[in-house]
Amino acid sequence: MKRKTLIAFAAALFAFFLVPVLGAGTASASLTAKANHDHITIDFFYNGSEVSVRGISDPGVELVVKLASADGHQVLKEKGKVGGFLWMNVGSLKLEDVPNLYYLQSTKKPEEILPQAEMDKYCIGYSALCNHVVMSPVKDPADKAKWFGEFISFKETNNMYFNTAGGFKMEDAKDGARPYYMKFKWPYQAPPGDYVATVYAVKDGKVIEQATSKVQVEQVGTVKMLAGMAKNNGALYGIISILSALGAGFGVGLVFGKGGGAH
Amino acid sequence: MHLYLPVALTSINVLIPVGLGLAVGLLSGLFGVGGGFLMTPLLIMFGIPSTVAAATDSNQIVAASTSGTYAHWKVGNVDFKMGLYLLVGGFTGGIAGVQGIKILQAMGNADFVIKMTYVLMLGLVGAYMLIESLYSMKKKTAAVSVEKPATVSSMGRFLASLPLQTRFEKSGVTHSAILPIFFGWVVGVLAAIMGVGGGFLMVPVMVYILRMPMHVVVGTSLFQILFTCIEVTFLQAYTNHSVDFTLAVLLLLGSTIGAQIGAVFGRKLKAEQLKIFLAVIVLAVTVKIIFELTTTPSLLLSLGGGH
Numbered sequence: 172m173k174r175k176t177l178i179a180f181a182a183a184l185f186a187f188f189l190v191p192v193l194g195a196g197t198a199s200a201s202l203t204a205k206a207n208h209d210h211i212t213i214d215f216f217y218n219g220s221e222v223s224v225r226g227i228s229d230p231g232v233e234l235v236v237k238l239a240s241a242d243g244h245q246v247l248k249e250k251g252k253v254g255g256f257l258w259m260n261v262g263s264l265k266l267e268d269v270p271n272l273y274y275l276q277s278t279k280k281p282e283e284i285l286p287q288a289e290m291d292k293y294c295i296g297y298s299a300l301c302n303h304v305v306m307s308p309v310k311d312p313a314d315k316a317k318w319f320g321e322f323i324s325f326k327e328t329n330n331m332y333f334n335t336a337g338g339f340k341m342e343d344a345k346d347g348a349r350p351y352y353m354k355f356k357w358p359y360q361a362p363p364g365d366y367v368a369t370v371y372a373v374k375d376g377k378v379i380e381q382a383t384s385k386v387q388v389e390q391v392g393t394v395k396m397l398a399g400m401a402k403n404n405g406a407l408y409g410i411i412s413i414l415s416a417l418g419a420g421f422g423v424g425l426v427f428g429k430g431g432g433a434h
Numbered sequence: 435m436h437l438y439l440p441v442a443l444t445s446i447n448v449l450i451p452v453g454l455g456l457a458v459g460l461l462s463g464l465f466g467v468g469g470g471f472l473m474t475p476l477l478i479m480f481g482i483p484s485t486v487a488a489a490t491d492s493n494q495i496v497a498a499s500t501s502g503t504y505a506h507w508k509v510g511n512v513d514f515k516m517g518l519y520l521l522v523g524g525f526t527g528g529i530a531g532v533q534g535i536k537i538l539q540a541m542g543n544a545d546f547v548i549k550m551t552y553v554l555m556l557g558l559v560g561a562y563m564l565i566e567s568l569y570s571m572k573k574k575t576a577a578v579s580v581e582k583p584a585t586v587s588s589m590g591r592f593l594a595s596l597p598l599q600t601r602f603e604k605s606g607v608t609h610s611a612i613l614p615i616f617f618g619w620v621v622g623v624l625a626a627i628m629g630v631g632g633g634f635l636m637v638p639v640m641v642y643i644l645r646m647p648m649h650v651v652v653g654t655s656l657f658q659i660l661f662t663c664i665e666v667t668f669l670q671a672y673t674n675h676s677v678d679f680t681l682a683v684l685l686l687l688g689s690t691i692g693a694q695i696g697a698v699f700g701r702k703l704k705a706e707q708l709k710i711f712l713a714v715i716v717l718a719v720t721v722k723i724i725f726e727l728t729t730t731p732s733l734l735l736s737l738g739g740g741h
Binding site for chain 2: 213216225248264317320325362394395402415424
């Protein structure tokens with residue numbers, strides 16, 4: 172119940188802050204967007220959430236919604252063949268300027284409505300992301316494309332990357348404005364931090380409007396306390412963990428012992 | 435019902451860790467192994483990052499081995515003297531093993547050595563235990579009426595000639611103190627290289643080299659594992675911040691009870707039966723690792739940190 176109240180409150184906040192920030196085209200209605208929710212709280216019973224975006228756009232535009240974390244640095248282990256038949260870790264793949272979470276949903280496939288240069292400019296779609304990311308070690312562009320494909324598979328398997336077309340609910344246009352609605356299933360794997368939701372309005376192969384807003388994911392209560400203690404006071408955390416385990420072991424031993432487990 | 439794990443940064447159905455704890459705790463109480471070689475890969479399979487899986491498993495083994503040691507101590511199956519000698523060797527061996535891993539990592543072939551050590555040790559230990567146990571069962575059923583006079587092998591004479599001979603009353607054996615310390619050290623080195631507690635190595639050492647009775651082996655192994663895992667839990671929490679207390683509590687809910695059931699059940703089984711069961715499990719894990727090593731993985735990238 173408390174969680175639902177928080178979600179509703181966060182949705183209201185998100186709706187307030189997600190405003191159009193750029194208008195540069197011939198759209199007759201400014202792009203608007205409302206989303207739940209800009210503050211996702213992680214408590215013990217958190218199992219992911221949902222972020223939906225609702226707003227009004229010009230009837231003649233296509234829409235792209237991108238939800239991503241800030242660019243960062245990632246290191247993953249590469250598997251390869253050793254001795255011709257054994258698969259094991261053979262090295263590390265380093266990626267720079269890469270978001271940990273990247274969700275993209277559009278009314279049509281980005282490559283059908285935007286040229287590559289425009290996709291690159293706004294980092295829309297996996298091909299643009301591939302051009303944006305710095306990877307090492309890679310021998311040549313083909314090698315980069317191969318490992319980027321593996322990276323996408325890894326991220327999609329872990330629910331951290333998502334790219335799909337469709338899934339928007341469009342209502343009939345009224346007075347030159349068309350209401351739209353879409354939603355993302357927010358993964359529980361997404362770590363606490365700040366994320367940015369961006370809605371792009373696309374017309375004639377150009378991004379003509381966009382709106383952005385910050386989405387904050389934060390641990391609260393006991394979850395926050397435990398995570399903080401594990402990180403900042405490892406010795407105390409370790410001692411508490413050990414004493415709890417010893418206590419539990421003895422406790423269960425005593426219970427079973429009384430029950431006639433020993434002879 | 436799902437619970438969020440603050441350090442693993444993931445959500446998990448509570449029945450999964452409780453069920454895993456129960457199953458691995460059962461094996462722990464039954465065979466005197468920590469079960470890390472089973473639990474850590476299972477946790478990774480359910481989405482727990484490898485570093486958190488290994489560290490948290492150590493934490494829950496503290497609970498399971500406390501529960502198991504207590505159950506075995508109540509029935510007089512813990513040789514504390516032998517356990518302490520093995521611990522001395524295990525601690526120093528662990529330090530040496532960690533240094534060895536650092537050298538291998540610098541040379542760039544740590545992963546190959548770790549995997550090969552894992553496969554070879556599991557395969558050899560499992561196969562030897564299985565063959566030996568089947569052979570001794572067969573020998574017993576043959577019911578040889580004429581007992582052969584006890585013969586002392588050259589290895590036996592060599593071991594008896596070592597200095598610092600001491601009597602281990604609980605186990606009913608006499609050995610040089612050097613022997614358990616040395617083999618504890620070897621197991622400590624291998625356990626550190628493989629990133630496991632080493633119970634599945636320590637049990638055969640106690641049975642076949644130190645010639646301890648199987649039921650005392652189980653209790654003494656758990657006693658030794660308890661202290662090893664206390665050390666590992668503290669170091670992991672202090673240096674890597676990778677112990678997930680919430681996950682550990684869920685695991686130990688199952689493992690402490692499982693260890694008790696295992697200890698009770700184990701007393702109803704014969705030593706050979708126990709050894710055969712453990713050998714089969716160890717060999718099954720070996721086959722699984724070989725399968726993983728030789729089959730093209732679905733993903734060619736993974737998070738860093740694990741083996």
